[in-house]
Each structure stands twice: as C-alpha cells, then as structure tokens.
Amino acid sequence: MNRATVTQSLSVSFTVGLYGTAFGAAGVAAGFSILQTCLLSLLTFSGASQFAVVGVMGAGGSALSGIATASLLGIRNGLYGLRMAPLLQVRGFKRVIAAQITIDESTGVAIGQEERGADAMKQGFWLTGFGVYFFWNLFTLAGALGAQAMGDPSAWGLDAAVPAAFLGLVWPRLHGKFERALAVSAVLLSLALTPFVAAGIPIIATTLLAVAFGWRARQ
C-alpha cells in the first residue's frame, strides 16, 4: 500500500472520528438515549445528517422534520456514489458496504489520490471509510457516556481541523485555472445561499456548477 495514502486516510479518520465525541454528547443532551445516539452513528453514519436530526428533534421539532433535514444533508452522499461506483466496481454485499461508507471523508481521500493512480484511490476509499466508521462510532460512544473531559471541540481546534482536512484533500485537484475557478465558484455559491435556504442545499446546489463547467469539453 502507498504510505502517503495510508497516512492521509488515518489522519482523516482520527481527526473526524474525534468529532464523534461532540455528536455523542449532543445526542444525549438532545434527549436521545445512549443506544439511540450510538445507533445513529452505526446506521446513519453521516455526521451532518446525525447532527441535524438530534438538533431538530432536541429543539422540539417533529420526527418528520428531523428526518427531512437530515435527508437533505444526505443527498450529497448519493452524488459521491455516482463517482465512486465506477471506480470501485463492486457488487452484491460489497456494494452495500461500499454504499454505507460513502461519505465526505472516504470520497475526499479517494479523489485526493488521483495522481497516485486508481489503486491508491480505491485503497484511500476503503481505508478511510472503515477508519472513520471505527473512530466515529468509538468516540460517539465515549461522548454519549459523558466523556465531557473532551469538552468543547472548539477548544481543541477541531472546528478548524475538519475543514482543513477536507481542504487538504481537494487541494491537489486544484492544479489548473479551470479547477480553481470551479472551486472558488463553489465556495461563493454555497456561502451566498447559506443565509437563505435550508442547511444542506447550499452544498448540493454547487452540483449545478459541476454541470455547467463540465458541459463542454475543454480545448
């Protein structure tokens, strides 16, 4: 296995996994039991969706509005699947597993390995997917059990470490003017939409930019 790919996969898995503590604590604080909080991490396994459902329902929202908000945030995983499926080429039970671990992190590490070839991309996907699954669930349990020692994720800089981790994954893909223009447009569009539409939409709306930029072949 490629050492750089392994290092990157583990760094992402651990950094993001630590945030599971915050989710575990948030779940219990919102009135979910320890079991319910841990099941969300095991079964939903999509951080943004999980924070959304406990946030909405903890604030007194109905199950339906919790599910709707969470699902809006889950749409991008489906879009990642479009990109990952042709790379992974798996069927049956393996496809079920691949789908469950198709999230921001596994997709990010996979596309971050593009210069290292398709095998490194696949390794990055699986290693990060399983790595985040392991650490996210472990730290969710710790947080739900009241590991308040960890306290506020901001005090540890996790609030910046997570976006920095994603930035580091996209960075090698932004080698040309075209890609940089695309990324800057995506940043601007998502931020411009943030005050006006429901959480989740600002990010998935940038898919329109991918369509616009990819519509014509470049000369």
Add this chain to the structure above:
Amino acid sequence: MTAIWIGVIGTSLIAFALKYLGHNVPEKYLKNERMLRINTLIPIVLLSALVAVQTVGDKSKLVIDQRLAGVAVACIALALKAPYFVVVVSAALTSAAIYNFG
C-alpha cells in the same frame, strides 16, 4: 414507538437509501463523455463548498471566527507543500489558540 425512535430509524433508512442509490445508477448513463466530465467535477465542488460552509457557516449565518484563521494557516501550509498532518494540526493549533486565548 416514540418519536425519537422514528427519527433514528427513518433517518438511517433514508441515509442508506441515498448512498445506495448513487452506487446503483447504471453505468451506461455515466459512460458518455459529458457525464464523465461532470461526474469527475462533482466531488470537487461538493467538498470545496463543504470547506467553505464549515469554515464560516453557523446554521444560517456567516461568521468570521477562529476557524477562518485556522483554515487560512492550512492554506499557507498547503502552499508550502507541508505534509498532510502538518496541514491539519497547524489549523487546529491556530484555531485553538485564538479560541482559548484570543
């Protein structure tokens, strides 16, 4: 069944369905040149937007705080071709320093 159980199970079922759906779009629809180009660009836009929203977003507001400083330091580290973990750790240290002592 309580509302919370409905929330847990419903969210999980839909989350998986969305993921699985993406993996089951027949490859013939993804094979043409245009779809290949667009499909390669999709994770780039989604992850770039995710970075932006995580850095300055706070629910439906835009907020400039210690996170932006952390991510700016990560940008510098990346421009200097620092190793990946240095990028992540430098962002964390910067943000934590401002948050705790700023």
